[in-house]
Amino acid sequence: MLKGIHPVLSPDLLCAIARMGHGDEIVIADANFPSFSMGPEMIRADGVGATTMAEAILTHMPLDTFVPESAWVMEVVGDPTAVPEVCKEFQTIVSKRAGDFGISTLERFAFYERSRKAAYIVATTEFRLYGNIILKKGVVLPDEVFWG
Numbered sequence: 001m002l003k004g005i006h007p008v009l010s011p012d013l014l015c016a017i018a019r020m021g022h023g024d025e026i027v028i029a030d031a032n033f034p035s036f037s038m039g040p041e042m043i044r045a046d047g048v049g050a051t052t053m054a055e056a057i058l059t060h061m062p063l064d065t066f067v068p069e070s071a072w073v074m075e076v077v078g079d080p081t082a083v084p085e086v087c088k089e090f091q092t093i094v095s096k097r098a099g100d101f102g103i104s105t106l107e108r109f110a111f112y113e114r115s116r117k118a119a120y121i122v123a124t125t126e127f128r129l130y131g132n133i134i135l136k137k138g139v140v141l142p143d144e145v146f147w148g
Contacts, residue, residue, distance in 0.1 A: 004146075006056035008048050016043055016120045017061050020137045024119040026061075028053050030086075030131035035123035038112070042121045050126035051089045054133055057122075058097035062138035070098075070136040072114065075105040086128040103133070 005014065020026065028050050029035045035042045045053055063070040071094055076082040087103070094101050106114060114134055115121065124131070 006059045008045065008052055008056045009060070010043070010045070013043050013045065013057075013120075013122060014060075016041070017057060017137075020061070020119050022137060022139050023064060023067075025114070025117070025134050025136050026057065027115045027118045027121040028057070028133050028135070029115075029121055029123050030126040030128065031124065032129070033115075033121075033123070033132050034112075035121045038118075038121055039116045040118045040121050042123050045122050045124045048124050048126075050124045050128075050131040050133065051086060051093060053122055053124050053126075054090055054135070055093045055097060057135065058093060061135070062140060062144075063094070063098040063101050064136040064138040066138070067136065069104045070101055070138065071103045072106045072111065072134045073103055074111040074130050074132050075107050076130060077108055080105070080107075084128065084130045086126070086131040087133075090133050106134075 073087045091103050
């Protein structure tokens with residue numbers, strides 16, 4: 001354990017988000033998502049839900065402010081206007097931890113295509129359907145770095 005580090009972030013995941021640069025993306029995937037076959041390095045987060053993982057990551061990682069969209073969820077197949085409860089929770093977490101960011105939707109296969117280009121995929125054991133989100137890393141400002 002380390003002080004000030006969210007406890008669900010494993011050493012591998014903490015290293016991954018530290019390695020990511022401005023504009024890199026990370027996928028937080030639910031239990032049904034094809035995490036292993038997408039291509040990017042997969043980091044397992046067994047026993048952790050997707051919303052808990054989103055909160056943990058966003059506690060330490062800013063979202064990108066230089067682009068119009070920095071967070072995406074998967075559109076509900078057959079009902080593109082539906083907003084599953086898990087996606088509402090993602091929006092609450094993004095607003096709380098990252099600020100005034102909306103979450104965009106991507107059609108299922110467009111979401112898969114974007115996921116293939118991500119830096120990492122975090123495979124959670126979120127069992128709610130559509131519990132997937134892609135986050136684009138922003139810039140850590142000098143006054144946000146703690147030197148002691």
